[in-house]
Amino acid sequence: xxILVSSxxxxxxxxxxxxxxxxxxTYASEQGHDVTVVTGFSWYPKWEKRxxxxxxxxxxxxxxxIKILRGYLYVPKKVTSLTRVIQEITFILFAxxxxxxxxxxxxxxxxxxxINLGLIGVLFQKIWKAKLIINVxxxxxxxxxxxxxxxxxxxxxxxxxxxxxxxxxxxxxxSISDGMIKLIRQKGALDDDKIYLWPNWIDVxxxxxxxxxxxxxxxxxxxxxxxxxxxxGNVGVKQSLSSLIDLSEKFKDYTKLIKSKCQCLKQKHGLxxxxx
Numbered sequence: 189x190x191i192l193v194s195s196x197x198x199x200x201x202x203x204x205x206x207x208x209x210x211x212x213x214t215y216a217s218e219q220g221h222d223v224t225v226v227t228g229f230s231w232y233p234k235w236e237k238r239x240x241x242x243x244x245x246x247x248x249x250x251x252x253x254i255k256i257l258r259g260y261l262y263v264p265k266k267v268t269s270l271t272r273v274i275q276e277i278t279f280i281l282f283a284x285x286x287x288x289x290x291x292x293x294x295x296x297x298x299x300x301x302x303i304n305l306g307l308i309g310v311l312f313q314k315i316w317k318a319k320l321i322i323n324v325x326x327x328x329x330x331x332x333x334x335x336x337x338x339x340x341x342x343x344x345x346x347x348x349x350x351x352x353x354x355x356x357x358x359x360x361x362x363s364i365s366d367g368m369i370k371l372i373r374q375k376g377a378l379d380d381d382k383i384y385l386w387p388n389w390i391d392v393x394x395x396x397x398x399x400x401x402x403x404x405x406x407x408x409x410x411x412x413x414x415x416x417x418x419x420x421g422n423v424g425v426k427q428s429l430s431s432l433i434d435l436s437e438k439f440k441d442y443t444k445l446i447k448s449k450c451q452c453l454k455q456k457h458g459l460x461x462x463x464x
Contacts, residue, residue, distance in 0.1 A: 192290050192318075194309070195299040196261070196279055198227040199251060205325045208388055209299045212323075213254050221253045225292070226286040228261035228279050237263055245282070246289075257286040258357040289310050297321045301328040303347055305353030313357065322354060323386060324363040326373055326392065333354045352376050362386035 193216070195209035209225075217223040231243040241247070247258045253424055259282030264271035280302065287308060296318050298309040306322050313320040329347055355361050355376030361383045363369050372378065405412050419432070 189294040190224070190292070191216050191295045192224050192226060192287070192293040192312075193299075194226040194283060194287070194305060196228055196305070198230075198234050198256065199223055201230050201232045204388070205299050208323075209324065210251075210298065211228075211389070212299075214252060214428075215253065218253050224290045225251075225254055226283050226290060226438050227256065228282070229258050231261070231263045235263060235265075235267065238341045246286070248394070250390060257289055259283055259286045260270045261421055276304065280304045280308065284308055292316045295319045295321065297323065299323045299325055301326045303329060303351045303354075307350055310354050310357045313359075320358045321358075321360045321362065322358045324361065325366060325388075327371060328370065348375075356381070356442045360384060364388050378396060393455060 191213075193209060193213040196201050197206035197207055197209070198213075199206060199210040209227075213223050213225050229237050229244065229247070241258075244258075245260045249256050249258065260278070261279040261282065262275045263270075264275060293312070293316055294310055295314075296309050298321070299306050300306050300322060307327050309320045309322060312318065329344070329351060348454055352375045355372060355378060359382075361372060361376065361378060363383075363385065365386055365394065366385060369383060373383055404416065
């Protein structure tokens with residue numbers, strides 16, 4: 189089959205969605221399918237394009253046997269809600285062109301966010317008479333609304349409608365947790381035979397390998413006999429890491445140390461007072 193995979197990030201981007209879109213495209217190709225990827229130029233996590241990608245609007249390249257159609261996307265120097273919206277709009281516009289460049293496909297698999305990528309999938313589902321699978325990696329709008337990041341902008345209702353419409357029109361909708369499945373079902377009023385739990389995965393062989401011993405306990409001897417809880421992931425508003433503080437209240441007998449890399453960088457570059 190001819191399968192088109194679309195994601196805002198793809199290898200060599202280092203992000204959750206990039207990992208899973210890349211792994212899926214690779215697996216499908218290894219199974220003998222003809223796979224084309226529509227994505228943007230690499231930019232994450234540095235929030236900066238590679239030198240060879242700057243001032244480029246399109247590029248065709250190959251990853252293993254996978255054809256990759258890259259399109260321009262705006263990468264803001266200052267990240268705000270507005271600049272993120274502009275970034276997603278530019279990605280969607282050039283992804284639309286690259287869908288046409290890809291030619292007719294049998295199956296379309298989109299990894300969202302952004303929400304509008306699902307709408308492009310619906311459009312080409314009709315044009316190509318293809319099957320559409322939407323894999324929801326992030327309920328971006330719900331997270332932003334719950335944290336008050338969007339206020340009461342009229343566009344919210346439009347985006348909610350677009351999201352629900354794309355879920356209803358897709359042949360299959362998948363997501364990574366039971367909680368997200370429940371929310372998606374409410375949004376699109378989907379039947380059980382249309383929505384599936386598709387958990388994210390790991391390389392079990394790699395995960396079972398013994399990693400390098402850490403040096404944290406050597407540097408901070410006062411924590412040598414303590415249980416250490418680590419968090420690996422984005423540190424931003426949507427992650428709501430304040431919940432860790434609430435959790436720590438249940439374990440008052442434990443000593444707590446939270447050291448933010450962002451704070452250290454701020455101090456290093458003289459952008460503010462030292463972190464407390």
